[in-house]
Amino acid sequence: MTLRLALIQINPTVGDLAGNQELMDAAVRKLRDAQPDLVVFPELAVTGYPPEDLLGYRRFLDDASSAVDGLARAHPETRILVGAPVLEGDRLYNAAILLHRGSRAHTYRKCTLPNYGVFDEKRYFEPGRRCPVLRFGEHAIGVSICEDIWVPGGVPKIQAENGATILINISASPYAAGKVEERARLVRHRAIEHGVTLAYLNIVGGQDELVFDGGSLVYDAAGRLLARGRRFCEDAILLDIDSGSVPAETALDEEPFVQPRYEGIEEIEDELRPEIVDLGSLDRADRVALEARSPLEEPSYDEEVYRALVLGTRDYVRKNQFREVVIGLSGGIDSALTAVIASDALGPKKVHAITMPGPYTSESSLAGARALAANLGISLIEAPIHDLLVAYRESVVRLLQTESLGVTEENIQARIRGNLLMAWSNYHGGLVLTTGNKSEVSVGYCTLYGDMAGGFAVIKDLPKLLVYRLARWRNAAGPGTDVIPEDTLARVPSAELSPGQKDSDSLPPYPILDQILEARIEHEEPPDALVARGFDAETVRKVYAWIDRSEYKRRQAPPGIKISTRAFGKDRRYPITNRYRPA
């Protein structure tokens, strides 16, 4: 007898308890005819992920608990497994709650709490210790949550050893470039390792700096992919799993993820306790067989990153209830890519551009901004800053008692532009999207309250070379042909804040800079290791020092979408006051 599983990859909003409940209600109603044995929602689907310090607010926990009970009461005939926080005494758990006959039939408490990178689960939750196997009739199911299966051994191992043949893992696993392959390798590995069918359900949607990419997966014990959820959108997987099938022998690769943080797993295992929970028989009417699900195309690396940015932007705008956005178009590649992403995310009518030429803006930049806006069909206002710059020069010369303003005058231009964008935003209520890339913000090649002014930083985690790569990919992939003008792509990078200025006057060439940045930020390489690999010692020293010295700027940067293995923001937490300068 097969188990009919419905894995619902939803996009909840953090804190929107009523809205999230309605999302789930609608999904369960829609599936009624298919008669699933178990409908599964992702980790913390009730609250959205991550709810952060809302979890310390008792009223919020009570209301989340009521939402779970409401879902149970609305669907007494359906078995629902849903992720929600559960408060027991003074202990809070990250739980997967099984609902049946209008109430809570079982609660699994997450045992393995991630507390690194963007994760702070030990701030909020106590770890569970029990590894239950749920029996429905002939089926034996082990439920776990996200990190539980990333650890070698631990919860899934104990569940399989105690008879589980189907493992269900509900997750909220944020996107990072390349992570999808890692995740597929992991899920397949665990399925083979424990001789089970493993259904991995991921949440989807943008939340502040994070994008959850969906892409749920089901592998059987022979390492065959049974089903896969779509990436970057809501989806549902409905499939019949045959518990009785004997897995073909499949060779097991090496354990894929022995990471330092999991070294102590033997000790965790000592604490975990197996438990068998009998939930009665599966009594149900005959039902029609499901059609086979056709395999999905996997996006290329560039497409994947691009879609993450589109979803992250769309959800930040939508979930924060903005009607429209505004972007300062310089004619350069960064603002061009940002505008295209925004247009793809929201539709061109909700995207407004302002181009603000100054004394050092080239004709070709202005032409590039105009061409881009026309190609996208977004509105463009031209607001020259010359008069304001003259007025500032007078005031600032008086203030500083000097005529030679140098960099100060460059920053003033950027800040005038920031102020005009914010004036538009104040008046219209739209969100300002900033356009800075990761290379700039890493070394502080950007102006606080100037080009950094705005509510959401779409490409802040994209190194400059990736900005070019995605622009070329989008130009080729469409919609539209060469939406970003070739001139913009070909232009020598420049902030155009002083005569003849080029980024390369101040920074190493981007192919060099981006490699040094990745080495320092994503891999924490010491400087001499780079020098040993052939980088110029003085360049490395300078770039490393710039990274440290611009932490204060990044602390005031708007949030933006994490796409790398280590983004600025909640992911990389460096002190501002920091005198460490490694040799």
Next chain:
Amino acid sequence: MTLRLALIQINPTVGDLAGNQELMDAAVRKLRDAQPDLVVFPELAVTGYPPEDLLGYRRFLDDASSAVDGLARAHPETRILVGAPVLEGDRLYNAAILLHRGSRAHTYRKCTLPNYGVFDEKRYFEPGRRCPVLRFGEHAIGVSICEDIWVPGGVPKIQAENGATILINISASPYAAGKVEERARLVRHRAIEHGVTLAYLNIVGGQDELVFDGGSLVYDAAGRLLARGRRFCEDAILLDIDSGSVPAETALDEEPFVQPRYEGIEEIEDELRPEIVDLGSLDRADRVALEARSPLEEPSYDEEVYRALVLGTRDYVRKNQFREVVIGLSGGIDSALTAVIASDALGPKKVHAITMPGPYTSESSLAGARALAANLGISLIEAPIHDLLVAYRESVVRLLQTESLGVTEENIQARIRGNLLMAWSNYHGGLVLTTGNKSEVSVGYCTLYGDMAGGFAVIKDLPKLLVYRLARWRNAAGPGTDVIPEDTLARVPSAELSPGQKDSDSLPPYPILDQILEARIEHEEPPDALVARGFDAETVRKVYAWIDRSEYKRRQAPPGIKISTRAFGKDRRYPITNRYRPA
């Protein structure tokens, strides 16, 4: 035979491994003649606290380890106990390392890792499991680190049960108003509870948002205060402890700090293992008896908060190597108090003020700014913003195609001022201190990139009423008489951004607002609880919604000094995207 203990309350800088080592070197050298049996430095004194993600940088850990070894080699004749990170395999510990004869004689690994509020220790460290008792001759000493003694039971209990009669706790315990009494009650309680002398050593100094206030304490088993370190400055306690004394029976109060997060202490205790470490005899020459230490005055509440702000400001400026600061003086109370704190922290020569009158600035505000600058002896530049506002009006009217700018024009005034301050900062290299208080920033009554523009927010954690209170305290305490003009104190609070504007046009009266804010932010009270206490329901609803809706502004605010039990920043971590609105 007594044990001569030297507790050195130092002010290290995060990341400054060489500088911190030099601080400790100098202290050990200075103490040589007193012949201490053990010289003790605080938690993570080698790296500064908290080093945050520097702890994930392998090279940093190696360099910190070298600094420890350097300290050991420099003082082979002295027993030194010092806080430092220790990497063993892939596991990192927050350790107290005993140095003797040029090398590491013993390592204690912190067992209880705080991971709430401003603390993220589980992000970095593994917990230790051993509770060693160190024997020097007839003395039996239990070493622990900070949080270890805040937990009822746990490490100090096990050490006392295994013969320790002297407990030494090295800490990095940040300041919050009222915490000093709590700390004294705790240390005294543990000393009596375990029948030991308990020496509690705290670090001192400012680090980004935190101020460590020193105030080290030694209590004996009878609950008598043997010694106390100064508050908000470096200090050393040198005292002889008699291990042989029998404690007088002293009544024990109730356990002072049974907090939810410690409910699981029985389980922690199961994991902890006692251990006896014999470190040989205490062979030493005769030495002169120490003079009795005179008791210190404890500052009042107002003085304590004020000194925290002074130290936090001084250390942010000094440790980030700024030579001077600049403040926009409006003639209002917030900027006045900020300027006085800065002047007390840095001396008036390093403090520069700019007053930027606009069309709605009153004569009395301008007079107030002038009087304050004269009273403090700080430089004052007057830079009217009228011309710039006219220029902006023209550009923005053209941009928005409307004459009625409303709030947009208010924000423009604030941003012009922000730009002028930043221009001064860009040119001179000085740090802009912002002047916003907690009441404003809680409800978003402030302008991003305007009055929020700057590098450090001195009074961001002070509710408006506390701003008044500290201003009055400082006026009375001196130096100087009524430094802040009476007119400034008496003025009706106003941003002066539109004709006749008063804060009370937009906000509830501050005595009401501040209570609601404290209830929501510090105590997480639901709105109906406030209504039950007599607050107007509509006011409560509005204030609660403002707090949630201005999270995006706070995310871009500069760091500032935490003085409350819950500050914005690393302490209170709410999502920006958050649709939760409690009933």
